[in-house]
Amino acid sequence: NAGVTQTPKFQVLKTGQSMTLQCAQDMNHNSMYWYRQDPGMGLRLIYYSASEGTTDKGEVPNGYNVSRLNKREFSLRLESAAPSQTSVYFCASKERWFEATDTQYFGPGTRLTVL
Amino acid sequence: QQQVKQSPQSLIVQKGGISIINCAYENTAFDYFPWYQQFPGKGPALLIAIRPDVSEKKEGRFTISFNKSAKQFSLHIMDSQPGDSATYFCAASGNTGTASKLTFGTGTRLQVTL
Numbered sequence: 001n002a003g004v005t006q007t008p009k010f011q012v013l014k015t016g017q018s019m020t021l022q023c024a025q026d027m028n029h030n031s032m033y034w035y036r037q038d039p040g041m042g043l044r045l046i047y048y049s050a051s052e053g054t055t056d057k058g059e060v061p062n063g064y065n066v067s068r069l070n071k072r073e074f075s076l077r078l079e080s081a082a083p084s085q086t087s088v089y090f091c092a093s094k095e096r097w098f099e100a101t102d103t104q105y106f107g108p109g110t111r112l113t114v115l
Numbered sequence: 116q117q118q119v120k121q122s123p124q125s126l127i128v129q130k131g132g133i134s135i136i137n138c139a140y141e142n143t144a145f146d147y148f149p150w151y152q153q154f155p156g157k158g159p160a161l162l163i164a165i166r167p168d169v170s171e172k173k174e175g176r177f178t179i180s181f182n183k184s185a186k187q188f189s190l191h192i193m194d195s196q197p198g199d200s201a202t203y204f205c206a207a208s209g210n211t212g213t214a215s216k217l218t219f220g221t222g223t224r225l226q227v228t229l
Contacts, residue, residue: 099215103149106158108157
């Protein structure tokens with residue numbers, strides 16, 4: 001099992017450009033999450049999908065959109081990138097949306113720089 | 116509003132020493148408290164977790180102490196090793212809204228020196 005995979009690993013964008021970050025999991029998990037990690041800020045939830053067909057905003061959703069393409073894949077789109085979106089982005093998944101004790105498994109991250 | 120406060124921001128411990136990281140939470144609806152370990156260039160990974168019905172949980176050299184009345188919990192790393200050098204995040208979770216979500220602390224960068 002590959003677990004949670006993310007593409008690309010690194011990306012540099014110019015202000016105003018758009019891009020989509022891809023995430024896939026092969027653990028048959030129902031819930032998927034997008035976080036951003038910034039120095040001194042910890043991990044902050046951008047959007048999540050409790051189950052296939054549903055998406056909801058997290059703590060910092062502005063400037064982002066998501067698509068739950070199927071049970072395996074959850075993408076994050078930046079429509080018009082801004083320097084404030086320079087960050088490391090992590091995708092995560094867990095088995096059951098309602099069970100707090102289910103472990104969240106994280107991908108390796110995408111390091112995004114917006115110039 | 117930061118619902119989980121973590122300290123210290125960074126920590127340097129000698130090999131063999133005890134590393135202690137503290138967290139405090141505000142939301143009494145939280146009922147699951149995991150710690151995640153993150154190595155440079157990698158994603159976080161679950162290290163150990165506790166529910167509030169127990170005051171302590173130990174797994175090898177790692178122990179969580181939990182104080183429900185004070186709304187605080189801490190991670191103790193006994194006999195700290197250079198391989199423990201990483202960033203540690205506390206988190207809290209509860210079934211609020213549409214799904215169970217994790218709220219993370221701001222992280223502690225631990226360096227274990229020889």
